Amino acid sequence: MRILPPDHWQGREADHPPRMIRLNESRNMMKPVSISVADDAAGTPINPNRWGIFLEDISMSIDGGLNSDLVRNGAFEFSAADSPRWSWRTGWRFLHRGDSGFLDATVDVEDPVARQNPHYLSVRVTGGTTSAENEGYDGMPFDACKDYEFTAWVRARYVEAGEPAEDMPQSVRLSVQLTDGADAVLAQRVLDVPLGRGWVKVERTLTSGRTCDRGALRLVVNDDHAWPCASRHVIVDVDWVGLRSAEHAAKLPMFRKDLVDALRRLHPAFLRFPGGCIAHGYAGLDSIYQWKTTIGPVEHRRQMPTGRGTHQSMAIGMHEYLLLCEAIGAQPVPVLAAGVSCQFAFEGATPIPIDRMDQYIQDVLDFIEYANGDVDSVWGGRRAANGHPQPFNLRYLGLGNEDAISDVFEDRFSRIHHAVHDAYPDIQVIGTLGPFMEGDDHERGLRLARRLNLSIVDEHGYRSPQWLLSHLDHFDHVDRNGARIYFGEYSARSNALDGALAEAAFMASMERNGDAVAMASYAPLLAREGHEQWKPNLIYFNARTVHETPNYWVQSMFGEHRTDTALPTCVSGVSGMRRAFPVRIGLRATAERADFSVSDVVVTDRDCDDANEPQRIRLNDVTVRDGESERFPLALDASSYDIDMTFERTDGEGGLAVSFGDIEAGEYGEWFVDSWQNLYTGFRRVGGGIPDEPLPPVGGGIVDGKRYRLHIEVRGSDGTVRAFLDGRLLQEYRDDGVERHVVAQATADSATGRISVKVINVTEDTLDANIRFSSRGERFGAIAARALAGAEGPAPMQLRERPLEHVTVPPKSLVEVLIERA
Structure with missing residues (x-):
């Protein structure tokens, strides 16, 4: 065998060049640990695509996050239904300047761009200038010499008491400006909005003159005309205002590039979306996620409250979700309501009425056709019309989320499941086990899964590091003759390194129980700093920067090398607490x-x-x-x-x-x-x-x-x-x-023979780990190792001459030893 140099890991994450971990500590000062791996045993078959991610629209993870649109409330659809103090003005600031006229800016719904979202800004030209300014989400970041793409729907119309005069001006001037958030203008384009010609979509590119962290978009209506009749006034209507950086993720202009890159570095095998409680209506039955209203022209996608004090613009809907999965190499795992709203809504769990269930079931079947149907089908044709003629290769469909497993839930779930199974037998329907890792809902969910012969059920659990470390046998007790577990939401409730390492130990236990645990995804995924509705999160971000947590790097390390066999692994020399x-x-x-x-x-x-x-x-x-x-x-x-x-x-x-x-x-x-x-x-x-x-x-x-x-x-x-x-x-x-504070698990890829050994050390001690293989390593080739010991990400390790006999495991770290077959 040969020891790969530390730069073996160099270039794996170009945006995060790894540091070197040099091991100078004498072995006399280390705690010896023995790790035995039965690499010549058959092992336990495990899903190579077991580690994924879960995206839910909370904490501004989508609007104000993944959605690259810098404008907040660009469609003027915010209301008190989103948050008690919100209105159509939220996100906007209005100002009138000049010696004449006055501020007259309001919202209107007469003859809108789209009836699904009828509100728009209406500015009456009274003299002087009227401006509407939007700072986006905590200020807009602009970079010198960089381009920004502005879009809006505009209309100019006049209201008069008599016949229009022949000398009536033909247009109204609208200036589009990028500002520093105060008075300095960084870029400007002037539009002449034609009078009386209805709604017109405008697109312009603005180049920022300098860098600014808390900028704004300003729209200025200029009154440069002396109107021929005092009884006549002009109104300028504006809707669907958007501003995006011209630098965006490849083939994903609606997504923020650095956040997509951060998701890609997690190496996710799948992506669950949209929820979570959003999927089955956190605000009640009327707020159940309706996928058909989230595709097609964005103007016609019905915007909605989340039920958690925020708003869904639906700019990133089901089609964009499928595009994102494709772009990052993740299998889609969409979740649709099982015919019952969230039990935590104010009115409690409410079922879709029986007389509406046939239509709802058809909507579910139509979604599968949209994802997988050929272009000659109705919904496959709609997918092609939306720019993607190739199928998305959907394999999974989640039904329900943390639902109370009542009689009415079982009825609605069974109806949908039977219809999906009959029409699309290759689609794996994922059931739900309620909101907790045990209890009545959990047991009823398992019984329902057995009765319907489901292959996968969704379990959720947010537990402390201590709980995770003391319950590494949790999945040992899963019935191997029943459905496998999708651990769809979990965390150690801490972004500290100890929490991340506890998650790593629990993930190792899931690999050991790979015949019982099919898939898992950490939650929540994203949060904008200062707007966290839940803590902890995997990734934090602001207008310019993405901050990965230790939990993030644990997920990345587990996801990078896909293996399909869990090898029997035993740790000796340490005791539990x-x-x-x-x-x-x-x-x-x-x-x-x-x-x-x-x-x-x-x-x-x-x-x-x-x-x-x-x-x-x-x-x-x-x-x-x-x-x-x-x-x-x-x-x-x-x-x-x-x-x-x-x-x-x-x-x-x-x-x-x-x-x-x-x-x-x-x-x-x-x-x-x-x-x-x-x-x-x-x-x-x-x-x-x-x-x-x-x-x-x-x-x-x-x-x-x-x-x-x-x-x-x-x-x-x-x-x-x-x-x-x-x-x-x-x-x-x-x-x-x-509690087990030293955990190890080896997995292998049957196709290449590669073996990955992960050692999790939650103690303050440096470990001298002797990794022993039942095959004695006779066919081993190259060996490399890396360690995660902080928020900076994993770093390559300098191995010793006999690397498997003396693997140094730093205090509070996750070490991965990667062994290639000769």
């Missing part, structure tokens, strides 16, 4: 969107010698105001204890959270009541300051003015926590997992 509920006891009550009175608080120490005489500590009564926390004066160490208190909501509509454990260290449990619009009550564990996703919550909220008695039992002997409300057991939680 049992998770234990903290013995230091603090107590805190936090209110959100409500006020609460908390009284009769008693903490009972069950660790005392005389079990019949437990120590009881009575604490003071408190009032907890909206948005505030109250700490109880408690200093106690105990592994087993009870907490009792009475609480009452005195004002507001929100909930109460009771935290107990070592709060200062970020290691505690939290019981919450009246969450999700007074729908749920539940428990979650917080580790390292990072909250786990709560246990599957219990349905039902609380009633104003009623006093409730809460009883919590913590038993450190078996890591059990129980919560009771008015004597009724609500939930039971067991915290007895063993």
Whole structure:
């Protein structure tokens, strides 16, 4: 065998030239670890296309992100339905200058460009100049000598009291300017908008005179005419204003190039879209994603609220999504609603009425035809008319997202599934297991999958690093005779390196269980800095810069080399650490969107010698105001204890959270009541300051003015926590997992014989890893290695003379050893 030089990895990521990791530490200072790989065993077949990405329109990931349009609200369709303080003016600033006239700018809907989006800006020419300025998303970035492509629909019309005069001017002047966000003009083009000729689409290129980070687009209506009749006035209408950099991703003019490049560097095998809750209507039944309204001319795509305080322009619809998949080499995994809206919407889960189901099912079938049909079919012809005659080779279709698996859901899902299976038997329908990694919805989803013979079901889980490291056996228990898991949304809820390494360890466990786990995708993918609606995210960006996280580089390393066999891999020389509920006891009550009175608080120490005489500590009564926390004066160490208190909501509509454990260290449990619009009550564990996703919550909220008695039992002997409300057991939680801080997994490509060995070290120790192969490496050729030890990305490693006997694994790192067959 031969050791490849470190520059073997050079050029793999041209935008991120790797650093060198030099290993000067003496082996005497390292911790020895043995890793055994059975490379001559048959191994477990795994999906080579298992690692993908998930794109959902939250945190300005699409409009203000992937969508390269710099204009915000260019169609004047924003409204209070998006966010309470929004209107058609959002994103725009209006100004009138001159000695005559006044500002008269409003929105109109009469005779629009497109009835689907009827609002447009209407400016009355009254004298002087009227300007409308748009700063986009936190200011528009302009570069000196670079071109920007402006588009808009414009119309000039006159309103008069009598017959038009012969000397009536034939046009109105509209100036298009790039500015520095103040008064300096960086570029300008002047348009003469013809009077009385209806809507006209205009396209102009502007070249910026200098670089600016917080620029703006300004439209100026100039009144250069002395109108012949005072009773006559002119109106200039403007709609669908857009501005894009002329530098864009190849064949993807609507996408921001640097973000597409960042997605490509993840080496995704597939891309899931559009949701997420957006797919099945976070704002109710009327907001279910309707793919047919997202294709064709953008003016005719119905814009919609997301239900999360943002707006969907639909500039990137289903067709653009399929183009993006093609451009980055990812298989499309679209998700459509299963005939029921999101249960977290205000009105709860609402099914599509039976008399509308046939049409909805036909819409689903038409989408498959749009993606795969030949040009002679109705929807394949529409695809060709939209510029893509070749099929997109769709193989997967997700139905539903984190749905409550009710009887009506099973009915709607089954109807759609049967129709898809009958018409397109080669399409793999992906089911859903509800919003949690366990619980009633999860079990009902599995039963439904067995009944319908589904091959893949979608499971989601957002857990802390501690949880992931202590549940590396989670997928060991999946029924191998049932559907395989698509782990469609997951994260360690942290962008710190520890969180990324916990994700890597969990991903290694998914590879080990590749016969049970078919696919996985981290979530969320993208977030614009300052507009995060969810944290953490894989990629953060602003107007100019893309910031990759350690989590990003973990995904990239796992995705780069596609292998199809998981080899039996064993780590020895390290031990696990049992998770234990903290013995230091603090107590805190936090209110959100409500006020609460908390009284009769008693903490009972069950660790005392005389079990019949437990120590009881009575604490003071408190009032907890909206948005505030109250700490109880408690200093106690105990592994087993009870907490009792009475609480009452005195004002507001929100909930109460009771935290107990070592709060200062970020290691505690939290019981919450009246969450999700007074729908749920539940428990979650917080580790390292990072909250786990709560246990599957219990349905039902609380009633104003009623006093409730809460009883919590913590038993450190078996890591059990129980919560009771008015004597009724609500939930039971067991915290007895063993964290594994050194994990390894080897996979192989059967076609080339290449072997990838990944070693995840979450400890503070440098490891001296001896990788032993059952074949003794007799047919090994070149060997190379790289390590991820921070946010800068993986770096090549300098290997020693006997590289497999002494692989140095730095503290808190992910190391990959790549072995080529001779």
